[in-house]
Amino acid sequence: MMELLFLLLPVAAASGWWIARRSAKWSSSERCERAPTFFRGLNYLLNEQPDKAIDVFLKLAEMDSETVETHLALGSLFRRRGEVDRAIRIHQNLVARQSLSLSQRGFALYELGRDYMLAGLFDRAESLFNELVEMELQQQRALRGLIEIYQAEKEWPRCLEMAERLQRISDEPLSTEIAQYHCEMAEECLRTGETDSARAHLLDAQSVDADCIRASMLQAQMEMTAGDAETAALLYRRVVERGPRYLPAMLPGLLECWRRLGRKQVAGELQSFFDMHPSPPLMLELSEAIEREQGIDAALVFLEDYLCEHADLAGAERLLELRMRLRNSAGQGDAILLQVLRQLLALQPVHQCEHCGFEARALHWQCPSCKRWGSIKAVEPYPIANPAVLKQRRIS
Ligand SMILES: [Zn+2]
Known part of the structure; x- marks a missing residue:
C-alpha cells in the first residue's frame, strides 16, 4: 500500500491544480467528461487495479496529450508493472517539454530517476538525483534515491554524506543508518590494517547511536586482535546486556575470549545470559x-x-x-x-528480519530484502502452549 501511495504522490499532489487548470480551458461538456474520468483512474489506483487505471489514463492522454499529471501516473504505473522502457519513454518526453512548471519538472525528473534505477542504470539515476538535490526539487526523495544507489555500490562515505544532508533538512531519524555507515567504514579500515581510523569510525558510530550493537562488537573484536581478551570480554558482556538477541552472532567471539583467559567454568555465565534471553544457539x-x-x-x-x-x-x-x-x-x-530432526534443522533459519520476514542463516546488518538496517535478529524458539501440563507429566 505504501508503494501505491508513493506512486499516487505525483498524481494526487497535482490533481486539484490539474482540475482547476484544465477546467478553465475546457468547454463545459469536456469538463463533465474528463474530470470524472481522471478520478475514476485514481480510484482504480486506490483499489489496486493498476491495469484498469492504465486504460483510463491512456484514454485521457489520447484526449489531451498536454496533461502532465496523466503522463506522470501512466509512467509510474508502467514502471510498477515492470514495463520500464515505456516508463522511461513517457518520463523522458515529459522532461523534454519546455512548458513544464518547476515543480512538474521535479516530479518528472525524480520519476525518470526511479525508472533508471529499476533498469539498473545507476549512473544516470545518480546524475538526475544530484541535479534535483542541487535544484532543491524533490530534495528529500532524491537524497533517499542517492543513498539507495550508494548503498548498492557500497560507497559508504557517500552514503554517510547523503544521510547527514537528509537528516539536516528532514525530520527523519537517521542515526541508525549513519552509525551503520561508520561501522561499514570501520570494517573496511580493519581489512586494510588502519586500526586508528577504524577506532575513530566506531567512536563516531556510538556518538550518533549510543545503542549501536555492531560498533561494540567490532570494538570487542579489535581488542581481541590487539591481545586484550579481558577488555573484549567486558565489551561483549555489555553488548549482551543491551542487545541479547544478537548473542548468537557474538557467541563464538565471547567463547574465544574466555578460552584465551583460561576460563574453564563458563556454564554459570552462559546460564545468566540464557535467563536473560534464551535462544537455540545459546541453549546448545x-x-x-x-x-x-x-x-x-x-x-x-x-x-x-x-x-x-x-x-x-x-x-x-x-x-x-x-x-x-x-x-x-x-x-x-x-x-x-535423529536424521529427520537434523534434516529439518538444516532448513531452519537462524535469523529473521523483523520488518519483512526475510530469513537467513547468517546475520546481515542490512536486510538483503527490504534494505533496513539492524532489523535482522536471531529467531526465538516457539513457546510451548501448555508448559505446566508437560512439567506435571515429567514429575509424575
Ligand atoms: Zn527485511
Missing part, C-alpha cells in the same frame, strides 16, 4: 558447558526443562543425541528420528 552452547562441567545427567535435566517451555528442534535433536549417547546404543527408531 550451555548444554555442552553443563555436560562438561556437571555431567551428562545435568545436561539432560537442563534440556528437558528447556523443551518443556520451548518447541525447539535444536533442543529436541540435542536431547535425543544425549540420550542415545547415555545408553551407548541407538535403536533404529532413534537413528531415523
Whole structure:
C-alpha cells in the first residue's frame, strides 16, 4: 500500500491544480467528461487495479496529450508493472517539454530517476538525483534515491554524506543508518590494517547511536586482535546486556575470549545470559558447558526443562543425541528420528528480519530484502502452549 501511495504522490499532489487548470480551458461538456474520468483512474489506483487505471489514463492522454499529471501516473504505473522502457519513454518526453512548471519538472525528473534505477542504470539515476538535490526539487526523495544507489555500490562515505544532508533538512531519524555507515567504514579500515581510523569510525558510530550493537562488537573484536581478551570480554558482556538477541552472532567471539583467559567454568555465565534471553544457539552452547562441567545427567535435566517451555528442534535433536549417547546404543527408531530432526534443522533459519520476514542463516546488518538496517535478529524458539501440563507429566 505504501508503494501505491508513493506512486499516487505525483498524481494526487497535482490533481486539484490539474482540475482547476484544465477546467478553465475546457468547454463545459469536456469538463463533465474528463474530470470524472481522471478520478475514476485514481480510484482504480486506490483499489489496486493498476491495469484498469492504465486504460483510463491512456484514454485521457489520447484526449489531451498536454496533461502532465496523466503522463506522470501512466509512467509510474508502467514502471510498477515492470514495463520500464515505456516508463522511461513517457518520463523522458515529459522532461523534454519546455512548458513544464518547476515543480512538474521535479516530479518528472525524480520519476525518470526511479525508472533508471529499476533498469539498473545507476549512473544516470545518480546524475538526475544530484541535479534535483542541487535544484532543491524533490530534495528529500532524491537524497533517499542517492543513498539507495550508494548503498548498492557500497560507497559508504557517500552514503554517510547523503544521510547527514537528509537528516539536516528532514525530520527523519537517521542515526541508525549513519552509525551503520561508520561501522561499514570501520570494517573496511580493519581489512586494510588502519586500526586508528577504524577506532575513530566506531567512536563516531556510538556518538550518533549510543545503542549501536555492531560498533561494540567490532570494538570487542579489535581488542581481541590487539591481545586484550579481558577488555573484549567486558565489551561483549555489555553488548549482551543491551542487545541479547544478537548473542548468537557474538557467541563464538565471547567463547574465544574466555578460552584465551583460561576460563574453564563458563556454564554459570552462559546460564545468566540464557535467563536473560534464551535462544537455540545459546541453549546448545550451555548444554555442552553443563555436560562438561556437571555431567551428562545435568545436561539432560537442563534440556528437558528447556523443551518443556520451548518447541525447539535444536533442543529436541540435542536431547535425543544425549540420550542415545547415555545408553551407548541407538535403536533404529532413534537413528531415523535423529536424521529427520537434523534434516529439518538444516532448513531452519537462524535469523529473521523483523520488518519483512526475510530469513537467513547468517546475520546481515542490512536486510538483503527490504534494505533496513539492524532489523535482522536471531529467531526465538516457539513457546510451548501448555508448559505446566508437560512439567506435571515429567514429575509424575
Ligand atoms: Zn527485511
